[in-house]
Amino acid sequence: MILIDQEPLRREAAAECTSAMARLEHARAGWHQFEHKDKPAFARWRAREFGPLLSRAREVEVQIRDHQALIDEVEKEMRRLFQDPHTAYQRVMFRRADPAAAAEEEAARARSGGTGAAQKVSEFEQEALFQEWVQRSLGTNPDKMDDEAYSTSFEAFKTHMFRSAPAEPERPPNAHRPREEQRIADELDDEPEEESTDPDARVKELYRTLVRRLHPDLRADGSAAVSALWHEVQEAYAASDVARMEILLAVSDIGADPMSGETSVSQMQTVAAELTRALESLEKSLEEAEREDAWDFARLGATDTLRARVERELKFELATRTARLDLLTQTISGWVQGPVANRRIVVAGSR
Numbered sequence: 001m002i003l004i005d006q007e008p009l010r011r012e013a014a015a016e017c018t019s020a021m022a023r024l025e026h027a028r029a030g031w032h033q034f035e036h037k038d039k040p041a042f043a044r045w046r047a048r049e050f051g052p053l054l055s056r057a058r059e060v061e062v063q064i065r066d067h068q069a070l071i072d073e074v075e076k077e078m079r080r081l082f083q084d085p086h087t088a089y090q091r092v093m094f095r096r097a098d099p100a101a102a103a104e105e106e107a108a109r110a111r112s113g114g115t116g117a118a119q120k121v122s123e124f125e126q127e128a129l130f131q132e133w134v135q136r137s138l139g140t141n142p143d144k145m146d147d148e149a150y151s152t153s154f155e156a157f158k159t160h161m162f163r164s165a166p167a168e169p170e171r172p173p174n175a176h177r178p179r180e181e182q183r184i185a186d187e188l189d190d191e192p193e194e195e196s197t198d199p200d201a202r203v204k205e206l207y208r209t210l211v212r213r214l215h216p217d218l219r220a221d222g223s224a225a226v227s228a229l230w231h232e233v234q235e236a237y238a239a240s241d242v243a244r245m246e247i248l249l250a251v252s253d254i255g256a257d258p259m260s261g262e263t264s265v266s267q268m269q270t271v272a273a274e275l276t277r278a279l280e281s282l283e284k285s286l287e288e289a290e291r292e293d294a295w296d297f298a299r300l301g302a303t304d305t306l307r308a309r310v311e312r313e314l315k316f317e318l319a320t321r322t323a324r325l326d327l328l329t330q331t332i333s334g335w336v337q338g339p340v341a342n343r344r345i346v347v348a349g350s351r
Contacts, residue, residue, distance in 0.1 A: 013268035020275035027282045042294035060321045067328035089335040206245040
């Protein structure tokens with residue numbers, strides 16, 4: 001048996017961790033500066049300089065959300081009852097205007113077992129919807145289709161779009177769950193509650209050790225780093241995270257002078273790897289932050305170049321949102337007017 005003095009290895013690992021922690025603290029300071037000073041200062045300046053432009057952008061964004069919500073609701077109604085957009089739009093607006101009456105109508109529909117979309121849409125409307133679907137989805141003029149292809153396609157369209165939804169048979173409670181999923185759910189329901197909440201013995205042991213080292217009532221230095229570490233210990237203990245508790249013990253051991261013998265070299269190496277990963281992630285975030293307009297704004301302030309760039313970006317965003325709003329508005333307007341074929345007939349009759 002050969003005895004190996006691990007003290008040099010421990011000091012080397014501790015020095016590596018100390019260096020990584022120092023670099024991490026420096027990066028954290030830069031991120032704190034950006035988040036808590038640069039960004040708030042930039043936001044205040046932008047609001048002061050471009051208030052009307054930002055207000056208009058917010059108004060357009062609210063209209064986009066409202067229009068998109070209406071479109072999503074109409075499309076859901078179309079799929080639910082196989083309705084054309086015009087009819088689905090009317091039903092949605094009716095439901096929004098009088099929710100109680102709409103709920104009563106739905107209840108009556110459910111009691112009657114459903115009427116099917118074919119009884120509500122006339123043959124003429126079905127054919128008009130079919131012609132619109134051929135033009136929009138297939139990119140083909142229905143007038144150029146031969147009679148046999150037209151008839152076959154139209155019948156298939158009606159069968160798919162206007163058939164009544166079959167009534168679902170009644171099922172006992174929990175019948176919709178797969179058998180294996182139901183078995184697991186039953187086992188979870190039967191599992192004693194105290195078993196899932198009792199921390200592991202190792203977690204308790206680690207927690208007691210860390211309490212002796214880090215508890216605020218037992219330390220007089222009031223170190224901010226120790227306070228942050230103490231909060232991390234509380235979170236790891238609540239989650240019963242043994243691995244995290246081991247790392248936190250190693251981190252606290254690195255800061256001790258002299259170091260205790262409770263932390264192994266492998267644990268210190270694990271801490272060093274953890275600190276390196278955290279540092280790389282934070283440095284990547286800082287690289288992205290350096291490309292933002294708010295970077296170092298608290299120190300440098302606004303320049304003419306920055307003002308011109310921000311104004312250009314805001315105007316471009318407003319134009320993009322306005323174009324999006326116009327597109328949504330056109331979609332809803334088309335639904336209000338009804339199917340294309342019906343509109344053509346009305347226009348022809350008015351002439």
